[in-house]
Amino acid sequence: MTMFENVTRALARQLNPHGDLTPLDSLIDFKSFRPFCVVLRKRKSTLFWGARYLRTDYSLLGLLEPGTSPTDPTDAGSFGFKNMLDAHLEGEVDVPRTVKVKGTAGLSRNSTLEVQTLSVAPTALESLHKERKLAADHPFLKEMRERGENLYVVMEVVETVQEVTLERAGKAEGCFSLPFFAPLGLQGSVNHKEAVTIPKGCVLAFRVRQLMISGQDEWDIPHLYNDSMQTFPAGEKPEEEKFTLIQ
Amino acid sequence: ASDVGEVHEDFKTLKEEVQRETREVGRLSQVGQGSLLSSLCNLLGKKKELQDLEFELEGALDKGHEVTLEALPKDVLLSKESMGAILYFLGALTVLSEAQQKLLAKSMEKKILPVQLKLVESTLEQNFLQEKEGVFPLRPELLSSLREEELTLTEALVGLSGLEVQRSSPQYMWDPDTLPRLCALYAGLSLLQLLAGS
Numbered sequence: 001m002t003m004f005e006n007v008t009r010a011l012a013r014q015l016n017p018h019g020d021l022t023p024l025d026s027l028i029d030f031k032s033f034r035p036f037c038v039v040l041r042k043r044k045s046t047l048f049w050g051a052r053y054l055r056t057d058y059s060l061l062g063l064l065e066p067g068t069s070p071t072d073p074t075d076a077g078s079f080g081f082k083n084m085l086d087a088h089l090e091g092e093v094d095v096p097r098t099v100k101v102k103g104t105a106g107l108s109r110n111s112t113l114e115v116q117t118l119s120v121a122p123t124a125l126e127s128l129h130k131e132r133k134l135a136a137d138h139p140f141l142k143e144m145r146e147r148g149e150n151l152y153v154v155m156e157v158v159e160t161v162q163e164v165t166l167e168r169a170g171k172a173e174g175c176f177s178l179p180f181f182a183p184l185g186l187q188g189s190v191n192h193k194e195a196v197t198i199p200k201g202c203v204l205a206f207r208v209r210q211l212m213i214s215g216q217d218e219w220d221i222p223h224l225y226n227d228s229m230q231t232f233p234a235g236e237k238p239e240e241e242k243f244t245l246i247q
Numbered sequence: 248a249s250d251v252g253e254v255h256e257d258f259k260t261l262k263e264e265v266q267r268e269t270r271e272v273g274r275l276s277q278v279g280q281g282s283l284l285s286s287l288c289n290l291l292g293k294k295k296e297l298q299d300l301e302f303e304l305e306g307a308l309d310k311g312h313e314v315t316l317e318a319l320p321k322d323v324l325l326s327k328e329s330m331g332a333i334l335y336f337l338g339a340l341t342v343l344s345e346a347q348q349k350l351l352a353k354s355m356e357k358k359i360l361p362v363q364l365k366l367v368e369s370t371l372e373q374n375f376l377q378e379k380e381g382v383f384p385l386r387p388e389l390l391s392s393l394r395e396e397e398l399t400l401t402e403a404l405v406g407l408s409g410l411e412v413q414r415s416s417p418q419y420m421w422d423p424d425t426l427p428r429l430c431a432l433y434a435g436l437s438l439l440q441l442l443a444g445s
């Protein structure tokens with residue numbers, strides 16, 4: 001698991017234990033998980049190891065007919081528990097937590113992590129809903145409709161307030177240096193030094209709500225959703241039952 | 248799989264979910280299970296390729312098209328449910344690090360998956376809702392059948408998921424933050440044990 005994943009998972013658990021705050025897996029994708037971004041959910045996901053969402057590169061605002069956008073679409077709120085988070089992360093990014101089975105390791109971290117939430121303001125959503133219909137001919141929507149995909153809209157994010165660099169260094173010995181681990185190539189994977197710089201405004205975790213579409217251009221984002229709800233009206237997806245895996 | 252937004256309750260829920268998906272894989276023919284196993288053996292330790300396979304299968308589930316897997320010795324027909332179950336386990340395996348995937352393959356070779364599964368299951372059963380870190384006694388019989396090398400292998404495998412086992416005491420350190428990774432390991436072990444056993 002990468003440092004970034006360690007940090008985002010720790011954060012999500014700290015802020016919202018057993019809740020629906022989803023940690024971001026990949027630093028490179030953070031711009032695709034801003035408020036209003038449309039994401040797909042993996043067909044087989046489970047909250048036991050994280051519901052996983054896939055980026056689409058589309059924002060809800062880009063899928064609506066042209067019109068006015070809310071000038072301030074989001075509410076921001078800073079967290080006041082920086083110290084608590086720091087204390088938690090101090091342990092979480094500790095490589096030996098996973099490697100110290102037998103090893104020795106050092107951890108250095110030269111900065112702290114400050115985060116804030118951004119969420120789509122209910123009034124902004126209401127006015128969008130009233131004023132702008134879906135662009136029914138949008139190629140992305142057509143493709144998703146054909147595939148019967150469920151679409152989700154990022155409604156709330158936890159993002160960094162300042163750029164932060166996290167470092168960790170691991171030097172595992174003992175069990176990982178045993179001869180039978182060498183052919184597995186494990187020594188290299190646990191003897192490492194790594195650092196990651198997380199930019200300011202980087203999304204670390206997010207919450208989504210399901211986008212519901214009726215007819216060609218009507219849309220809504222209900223507060224509650226479950227697996228039985230379909231973004232696109234039922235009966236529009238072709239039925240396939242069998243798949244062949246071929247050599 | 249659990250609904251998004253639905254909070255899972257306890258280990259029993261996870262166990263039932265994993266058993267449900269395992270049953271689906273178990274419905275594959277012997278040839279199908281063998282094919283899947285050989286395919287996975289080739290991919291364990293190659294996280295990117297495992298993820299690519301996952302996306303490819305997701306695409307197949309969407310469109311119903313044929314999927315090519317290099318490692319498969321024969322054509323295998325999969326039902327929608329089996330495909331879903333395979334995706335479920337691929338999702339679990341891709342949560343694990345490449346090192347863990349290699350250790351799983353090695354454990355399979357050494358036929359110690361049942362012991363490792365029991366260890367993880369027992370730990371999860373006792374601590375699933377435990378929200379505080381702590382040191383807990385380890386039932387000695389869980390590891391007593393393992394030889395030195397196998398014990399080291401097992402310690403490394405669970406250790407990389409954050410479960411630190413100390414054989415000298417014997418005890419283990421529980422950290423609630425490791426729960427998702429241990430759940431994924433539990434699912435991965437369950438699948439591989441099924442396939443290796445059959």
